[in-house]
Amino acid sequence: MLENAWVIPALPVLSFFIILFFGKRLPKGGAWVGVAAVALAFGLSVVAVGQWISRPATLEVATHHGSEGEGQTVEGDDPAHGAAEGEHDAVREPVRREVTWFSNGPIDIKVGTHIDGLAVAMLFVVTTIAFAVHVFSTNYMADDVRITHYFAALSLFTAGMLVMVTASTTLLLLFGWEAMGLCSFMLIGHWWEKHENSSAALKAFFTTRTGDIGLLVGISILFFAAGQTFDIATLNEAALTGAISKGVLTVGAIALFCGVIGKSAQFPLHTWLPDAMAGPTPVSALIHAATMVVAGVYLVARVYGVFWEGFNIAAGGVNLGAVIGGVTVLIAALLAFVQTDIKRVLAYSTVSQLGYMVMALCVGAWTAGVFHLFTHAMFKGLLFLGSGSVSHAVHTFDMREMGGLRKFMPTTYKTFLVGSIALAGLPPLAGFWSKDEILTGASAGGFPIMFWMGVVGAGMTAAYMTRCVWLTFFGEYRGHGHPHESPAAITVPLIALAFLAAVAGFLNAPGVGLFGDWTNNAVTLAAGVEHHAFSPFIAVTSTLVAIAGIGLAALWYVRNAGPHGITERNAAARAGYTFLLNRYYLDHLYTDGIVGSIKGPIARAAYWINQNVIDGIVNGVGIAARKAGNFTYDILDQGMVDGAINGSAAAAGAGGGFLRTTQTGRVQQYAAVLFAATAIFAVVLIVVTI
């Protein structure tokens, strides 16, 4: 399966075309084609996981000081790391399979699959969530008018992500990346009849495009820097061995990071993600848990050599990625407190958790970042599908019209609670282990600021999830109608994901460390990424902070303690609240500040240039052309060309008129001329011969 991993992305692509062309004639709009394809892809991914785990670790990697193996060294490395890394000398060799897409001169542009632990983990995550979402959608979207288009786009979306995670070249990675961008546009704007939905789709598309410019620039820079190849393995190796200069790597990493900021909704381009809630809820689950937004995180993890050297992660302190990640953690968590829409709470939570992942990768905690991606996919997929189940029952996403739902929807309630606790980071559920690893990595990697940002973020996460769960499931029901538990097609995926969210964390728990072993690879080893030991102090701290967050939120919402109504009484508090409600005015900045300034002065400047410069050029060219035309007509055409023709005709006429006089028609005159000429020629002949 590892050699033929291309089959896994190919299945959803196939289902996309089948649904697109025949979906309308199939029962249920072809939904079951999509479900079957993704189920098959899921099964194959599980097989791939099994094969990867049972694959012997044969690839020797020199971790330090250029000893044997691949010959990869890291300059300025700390010799003290050597002993701790000794046991990780051998890793599972990646399975590669490539074909030449096209050749341009001496450059072969290849496409293919590069299957290693990271790719296998991502395959598992993506197909798991996609499978759950597909099953969920068969019920949730059953009555939709465009169910065929919905499932076609869903298949293509899954395919895009699967292509991206298996890609062996940055070019193919970009291909999957952009396919997802297109599909997110189609799916977020699925109900485009409402103007705000199509606006949200456009916003998501344009905002991610803004970052994608950087991605394109970065890929181009690294293509030339790595010796005209798109190959990711070569790129990582070149970055780590110092074949690419530090300056180029920094520029390349920053450019790539722009793409990450856009796609993974990092500050300051996170604004599109909450608006992307306009799409159907299963799509939100897919976008937030397994695809699209984690694409950026995956990109960082995949071309880690570039980021490691470009951001100088080994040095500790601060770097661009860690700062952006840390800031994103906090500002998104703050925003989650003032949302009334349950999906928006989860959306800001996603932004915040993505900040964790990016921060983790950029503080050198590679395994922790990838592991958090893995666990987050499980519980965030669960939470989104849970919110979909809730809205299925109460027909709204507004938490002010919910409340007390645990009595009506016990299964949804229990699974949602599992997801919330996992997200809040309470042991022993999944979120605890991955978040703890991130904090450990930040602390031990020499990033104290990011460590404290992460700790504060953990407390806030626990608090806003408490608020969310309380408003939704506890208290009195404040809505209308009669809520009911959702059917099996919705609850079964919830239960399955709840199980995963509960146990996934143990994969990399202290003393187990399976996930770290499976995803271990030559790049992180060569870079010298450390695997920090479990720290009881940090684990206790983060747990206590999370419990404190839950406790404070419970005091506020359940006991109704604390300064309620302070936003009405205190100007400073009201200002802060308004600031949050308006999402830091970032949207205003973008629409009014940036777009407005472009619309205003730049548009006027463009108009002026259009009127004066461009029109001037055009008119000047026109006038010059007319003058040239007149000159050509008068002088050249009429004067010279016609003159020559008329002159030759007149000369011919004159010559003809002259010769005409000799043509008398009198035969004896002709004869006289004939004899005279003969006589003359005879005389000439005689003279010449003598």
Added chain:
Amino acid sequence: MILNQFLMLAAVLFCIGVYGVLARRNGVLVLMSIELILNAVNINLIAFGAFHDTIAGQVFALFVIAVAAAEVGVGLAIVLLIYRNRRSVDLTEINMMKG
């Protein structure tokens, strides 16, 4: 053999012929003058042929006679047609081909 007498005779005949062609106004007489010119040439051919002891001159003379017969045939036919149309064979009046 004395060549000069023959050449003189031919030259005289040739000049008479040229005079006839240029000076006579009657078309038939012009044709006859052309015959004189041709026969002057024939005399030359035969004289030179005999002088050089070859029959090539006689062959050419026969050839010229044959062509002259054809030429006179065509010429007389033209003159006859002109006469039929204009009741005259005066060459000075026939200038329809004037340019």
